[in-house]
Amino acid sequence: MKLILLGPPGSGKGTQASLLGKKYNIPHLSTGDILRSKLNDKDALAMKLSEIMSSGNLVPDSILNPIVTEKLLSEDCKNGFILDGFPRNKSQSDFLLEFLEIKQIELNLIVNFTANTDTIKNRILERSKTENRSDDNIKAIETRLEKYFTETQPLADIFKDKFKGKFFEINAMQEISKIHYEIENRLKNA
Numbered sequence: 001m002k003l004i005l006l007g008p009p010g011s012g013k014g015t016q017a018s019l020l021g022k023k024y025n026i027p028h029l030s031t032g033d034i035l036r037s038k039l040n041d042k043d044a045l046a047m048k049l050s051e052i053m054s055s056g057n058l059v060p061d062s063i064l065n066p067i068v069t070e071k072l073l074s075e076d077c078k079n080g081f082i083l084d085g086f087p088r089n090k091s092q093s094d095f096l097l098e099f100l101e102i103k104q105i106e107l108n109l110i111v112n113f114t115a116n117t118d119t120i121k122n123r124i125l126e127r128s129k130t131e132n133r134s135d136d137n138i139k140a141i142e143t144r145l146e147k148y149f150t151e152t153q154p155l156a157d158i159f160k161d162k163f164k165g166k167f168f169e170i171n172a173m174q175e176i177s178k179i180h181y182e183i184e185n186r187l188k189n190a
């Protein structure tokens with residue numbers, strides 16, 4: 001089962017990825033989580049990442065691309081993966097599509113989460129009360145949303161075009177269980 005989840009920050013991709021990962025026993029590859037785990041290293045890279053991420057900006061492709069390909073080629077991902085948070089811009093998307101083609105990795109489903117901006121902002125602010133994320137402040141949220149709308153959202157059309165029958169759009173403002181159910185249903189036919 002090989003999936004890519006697209007959608008804005010705060011749209012619940014992580015929650016759904018984690019549910020699906022447990023159900024199908026496949027890794028949830030969240031680039032945000034991978035980067036956050038690197039912050040603990042407290043080295044020069046961690047300092048650079050921390051500065052970029054706490055402002056809500058995107059980490060350079062030169063850092064992300066090798067991390068993602070290494071993970072995708074790992075033994076853990078042999079039977080599948082759920083990619084969450086990548087690609088985030090056109091160059092990551094070009095890079096990933098070429099990589100998948102070269103390695104002959106077939107995707108089963110691309111899920112595009114959609115939600116309105118107010119819902120997303122509220123969700124992220126709510127989350128900030130329980131998770132100690134440095135980028136869950138209003139200024140960083142605005143930047144992350146701006147990056148999403150200018151750089152990430154346009155990728156949906158590229159995936160929709162390229163993976164016609166495998167592209168699935170979901171209304172992410174519904175209940176968690178309803179979203180999970182709809183994705184599951186779609187997966188049965190993937």
Ligand code: AMP
Nearest residue numbers: 009031032053056057058059085086088
């Ligand atoms: P997320 O947890 O997916 O919201 O990601 C948190 C932060 O990590 C983002 O705001 C970016 O700074 C960084 N990040 C995660 N994934 C990517 C990516 N594919 N490209 C660039 N930066 C990323």
